[in-house]
Amino acid sequence: MKADALDNPIWNSLTTTHQPYCLNLEGFRFYHPEYCPFGALGHEDFNTDVLLAYANLAHDFFIVGDRPTTHPKDLQLKNELVCNQMVLNNSISFDHKEEIVLLNGTYQQDLIALVNLVQPGYFKHKTPDLGNYYGIFKNDELVAVTGERMKMPQATEISAVVTHPEHSGKGYAKQLVAFVANQIVQEGKLPFLHVAEKNTGAIALYEKLGFVTRRKISFWNYGKAAI
Secondary structure (H helix, E strand, C coil): CCHHHHHCCCHHHCCCCHHHHHHECCCEECCEEEEECCECCCCCCCCCCHHHHHHHCCCHHECCCCCCCCCCCCEEEEEEEEEEEEEECCCCCCCCCCCCEEECHHHHHHHHHHHHHHHHCCCCCCHHCCCEEEEEEEEEEEEEEEEEEEEEECEEEEEEEEEEECCCCCCCHHHHHHHHHHHHCCCCCCCEEEEEEECHHHHHHHHHCCCEEEEEEEEEEEEEEEC
16 A cells, blocks of 8 residues: 555545545535545645535535635534544454344444434444444444445455443443454455544543544544625
8 A cells, every 4th residue: 555545535435445425626625425425635736616616516515635725605614633543463362242243234224324313424324334243232232333434445444433422431441443454454354443632531542542643633624704
């Protein structure tokens, strides 16, 4: 993998493995909003007017990585979410106490409902098509999930690390992250993830599993300006 491939993970996912989900908009590449409201700026001339066109499809969206130098007046920058981009260089030695289930189409609605309960706004109805998602059930209820989002030939992002609030503190997230990371390693790929720099609890968990912070990366949240 090129050393800088993770410097612009959205762009490099949408020019390779996830190209079928890409909207190519004059210097920007975006996931179709049915899959993920994320985009990135490339290393070429760009037309910021296309940001408004994407906003008409996605409403709120995120530019990941470099921030555009300007944007249309009908858009506003709502927030900057600074994340640690973390990578795992070796597989994880870990005993799984719970049964981990592949969440195929049968469980898709349960998956979408749980992620949006805990992390509303990121997970769309076609996000599960981007990779494999896995979960833990208790009494026939989906209580924890983890899956894959951005993908490029030699790296896959771990995403949607979610536990139902009534079932937190039981080690479900640790087991799922370890399981998904090892699946990625077995494919010969590098696992990586993004976690808000203020989420020190999650960062500590990932560090215990062997992840290391590679860099800081910003998720710039844009939306239509209030009239």
